Amino acid sequence: MFTPEGPGLRELAVQALSSVERGYDLLAPKFDHTPFRTPDAVLDAVGRALSSRGPFGHGLDLCCGTGAGMGVLRAVCRESVTGVDISAGMLAVGRERPDSGGPRAAWVRGDALALPFGPVFDLVVSFGAFGHFLPRELPALFAQVHAVLRPGGRFAFPLPAPAPPGSRRYWATLGFDAAMRVRNAVWRPPFVMYYRPFRLGLVRPELERAGFGVELSALPEFGRLPDGSPRCRLVVAARRP
Structure with a gap:
């Protein structure tokens, strides 16, 4: 997909007709060569922003995939880093990465809606995974994150602004979400992945209801929109607390 190392059209078709878990198991060996991997520019910007708030003790990468976000945790967490994901295939690839984290890192298979941890983390991060959760699932998701954080612990993630109406990105995300809705209406098992519903106007109230105080800051590396x-x-x- 867009690179010689990425999946081909047939592979993508098989993955798209699978469940989320099975689809990512199949995609895992080539996932880092697709546009679905969080760009290094985003990871680096978040890492810089968190470094001024740290250091932290124990960190969790929620829906870690192959572990791109684990590097952010290793840079800002002194004690340990843990990645959790529902896909055994993605975790297996993550464990084999040269920068997998060694003895400080744990890779755990688990469901984000039923996390297998107590309140032991000081920082939870997540990158690019929220499209896999329907809006009605956000209260349960945020409650799980709240439950695994120590009092005062932080849940951090980047949130891009919605695409301007009429822009290329606007039509691309609209078309992708529409295609996924049609696919899930006619095919089972469903593959939940939607780009457009996860927006600040929905997310912030749900975080506050889950027991979080919410702080927003610009990531200056990406500039500003014409409206500022x-x-x-x-x-x-x-x-x-």
Whole structure:
């Protein structure tokens, strides 16, 4: 997909007709060569922003995939880093990465809606995974994150601004989401992945209802839109004592 090392059209078709878990198991060996991997520019910007708030003790990468975000945790967490994901295939690739983290890192298979941890983390991050959760699932998701954080612990993730209406990105995300809705209406098992519903106006109230205090800051590396608003924000939600 877009590179010689990425999956071909047939592979993508098989993955798209699978469940989320099975689809990512199949995609895992080539995932880092697709546009679905979080760009290094985003990871680096978040890492810089978090470094001024740290250091932290124990960190969790929620829906870690092959572990691109684990490097952010290793840079800002002194004690340990843990990645959790539902796909055994993605975790297997992550464990084999040269920068997998060694003895400081744990790779755990688990469901983000039923996390297998107690309140032991000081920082939870997540990159590019929220499209796999329907809006009605966000209260349960945020409650799980709240439950695994220590009091005062933080949940941080980048949140790009919505694509301007009429832009190329606007039509691309609209078309992708429409195609996924049609696919899920006629094919089972469903593959939940939608780009457009996860927006600040929905996310912030749900975080606050889950017991978080929410702080927003611009990621200056990505500039601003013509109206002056940031192209990408860092959302930092602190668990209230």
